[in-house]
Amino acid sequence: MIKLENISFSYNKKKEFIQDLSLEFKSGEITTILGPNGSGKSTLLHMMSTYLKPKSGKIYLGDKDLGKLKQKEIAKYISCVYQENEAPDDITVRDLVSFGRNIYSNVKKEDKEENKRMIDFALKATGIEEIQDKKVVNLSGGQKQRAFIAMSLAQNTEVLLLDEPTTYLDIYHQIEILEVVKSLNEKYNITIVMVLHDLNQAINYSHNIVIMKNGNLIKQGKATEVLNEQTIKDVYNVSGYIHKKDNEEIYFIPKKIC
Numbered sequence: 001m002i003k004l005e006n007i008s009f010s011y012n013k014k015k016e017f018i019q020d021l022s023l024e025f026k027s028g029e030i031t032t033i034l035g036p037n038g039s040g041k042s043t044l045l046h047m048m049s050t051y052l053k054p055k056s057g058k059i060y061l062g063d064k065d066l067g068k069l070k071q072k073e074i075a076k077y078i079s080c081v082y083q084e085n086e087a088p089d090d091i092t093v094r095d096l097v098s099f100g101r102n103i104y105s106n107v108k109k110e111d112k113e114e115n116k117r118m119i120d121f122a123l124k125a126t127g128i129e130e131i132q133d134k135k136v137v138n139l140s141g142g143q144k145q146r147a148f149i150a151m152s153l154a155q156n157t158e159v160l161l162l163d164e165p166t167t168y169l170d171i172y173h174q175i176e177i178l179e180v181v182k183s184l185n186e187k188y189n190i191t192i193v194m195v196l197h198d199l200n201q202a203i204n205y206s207h208n209i210v211i212m213k214n215g216n217l218i219k220q221g222k223a224t225e226v227l228n229e230q231t232i233k234d235v236y237n238v239s240g241y242i243h244k245k246d247n248e249e250i251y252f253i254p255k256k257i258c
């Protein structure tokens with residue numbers, strides 16, 4: 001479990017953006033963070049990856065206080081695919097994925113074998129084995145995103161953070177990425193925390209939803225519990241209809257801005 005305890009954070013000294021936020025992300029589940037632009041979704045993810053440091057409060061992974069661990073140690077537990085991913089020119093997909101092993105030793109024969117095994121695993125799990133010798137610069141958006149997820153996967157962490165993994169992708173490739181995410185969770189029990197903008201994709205692919213607005217936690221729970229017409233209106237200023245199917249699945253049809 002990832003536990004945020006009384007977290008405060010500010011980008012400037014004058015005003016705290018996040019104040020006294022406490023929140024838990026369950027192990028072995030997919031949690032999606034929702035909220036309008038600027039609500040603090042990426043900020044939250046960046047604090048969990050320790051890219052950003054909270055002003056006060058603590059973040060725990062299980063019983064480990066992340067604030068007390070070295071960066072290299074944290075990288076063995078948590079990996080993150082950020083919104084903007086840059087790869088050096090001229091490297092192949094396999095080279096990129098191998099960067100995920102940089103935190104591990106490559107000295108002994110067993111280390112080298114384990115590194116190779118994890119790289120092969122990551123390429124396979126993300127369905128990019130066949131393009132492993134291609135240059136990253138020549139990949140399509142969907143292939144590139146899968147290559148960056150594979151790099152994080154090679155890191156062999158129990159938690160994977162994904163910041164808007166479907167941005168810039170067409171609907172086919174969005175679903176393809178979300179299916180990869182789902183299979184990583186189901187097959188390998190990886191805890192996923194991701195940021196999405198599409199409410200229906202969040203409903204379909206998450207065990208839990210966290211809704212943020214203006215740096216505040218608005219709601220947390222199962223999609224069927226936290227997403228309703230009023231909440232969506234309050235948070236996004238969009239009115240629409242929630243449709244219920246078999247009292248289990250729901251989906252949202254937006255109508256107009258308020």
Ligand SMILES: Nc1ncnc2c1ncn2[C@@H]1O[C@H](COP(=O)(O)OP(=O)(O)OP(=O)(O)O)[C@@H](O)[C@H]1O
Nearest residue numbers: 011012017035036037038039040041042043044195
């Ligand atoms: N490096 C920064 N310096 C100063 N302010 C920042 C910085 N990064 C983000 N902010 C501000 O912090 C707030 C939260 O930003 P954040 O990126 O976490 O929101 P978000 O919910 O992820 O937004 P989006 O959906 O647009 O990606 C915004 O008001 C943003 O302008």
